[in-house]
Amino acid sequence: MDTFMQFFATMSSGQKLGWAFACLTTFWVLEGAVPLVRFDYRKWKHARVNLFFLTTSLLINALFTAAMAGVYVWSEARGFGLLRLVAWPIWAELLIAVLALDFMAQWFAHYLLHHVKWMWRLHLVHHSDTHVDATTGTRHHPLDYVIRELFSAATVLVFGIPLAFYVFYRIATIFFTYFTHANINVPAWIDRPLSWVFVTPNMHKFHHHVEVPWTDTNFGNVFSFWDRLMGTMVQGDPRQVRYGVDTLEGSPDESIVYQLKVPLQGRRM
Template structure:
């Protein structure tokens, strides 16, 4: 574990880029081999929109990254935060447990809680809508976030670093895992139901997360997790639905052409608010 932490403590930017691009390429290939749905779309055109949002997310995180480092350095220097307290109280604790607790808590605050709040607060939901308007969910959808949402999610990650007292190595490990697991659980891949169910007991599986992309409530407000599935089980936001019956998108933005237009997508947060029109799924 010390070797892993040492690597992520000084991970080069080129390696982080390789993790992002390599993950997309790997799951893109698997989608061709074992697709869950055979979408009637031009995969490259669809990816172009989502890759644009991937690039804006990279820019936002790159510009604000210094804040993560500053907050992390401060918490470590001042023994502030959950991990710092654990280290002081239980110095004999295995590094594996230390890292697992750190990554899990960052996943809870930076991903699950951020996602949950985005669905509960209308102002945040306006930005998150861009992610949900994708009617052809695949691995590139993982990074389909409006620049405004990227800022919101960064703020929650920053809050997580502050509360957890996470050192840089754990932050980098968490972010790398977050990228790959998000690409995995959005990937348009057909995994046997039993295997997917077993996976979902520990981490967020493709079938589990796809339920969240079903176009109507209450399914849209379930399965918020990104890395670990424990948070949805713990807070009773876990839901199951036959993946073959899913309809992707969101009921307030049903126009597929509008949802594939970059200009329209960028304007969504500033349009007149469209509250959900379907309170309960009839399926």
């Protein structure tokens, strides 16, 4: 277990970037082989705006990674954080760290992005995509991504989460980001059992429905039981979902300039 965690503690930026592109490429290819729905769109043109936001997210992530190093040094030197108060097996502390990050830095932050008016204006960019596919997972307004990173930093600080645990969770997050947004046909007999524990493609598609109340459901990132516990879980036939945001219907969802301006004109549904 120590060797396993050492691997994540020493992962290079190149390895992390390689993992991200490997996951994106894998689901990009699967979309062509086993699509959930057949979109009438130009796949590369659609990806252009989403990959632009991937670039901004990578830059922000690099800045926060540098800042996070200072958080680790400070908390370790002072013995600050809940996990530093216990001496449990590594696997138990890793599980707690992953659950804490998934709930606080993802589910709760995501919930706020939908229910705090100024945050929703930023998050509209993610929901404005009318052709949800693997690249949609990278479509976040820069300030939307900053909010998520701030919640991650706060969770790491409060729990005293070691670097290896944090990186392990981020690697898992990358996989689930592309997996759950991918336009792939996952048979119900596979998707349903998985969705009792993990967020699945069929489950997450309802979160991108153009209309409330479906838009305000299924906030989970890795684990689905947060939504079950909070009463925000819905399931059904993902082929019936119409993507986008009704307050932005008819807008140029493939225009980078327009999308950067969305927070200035979007309103809560």
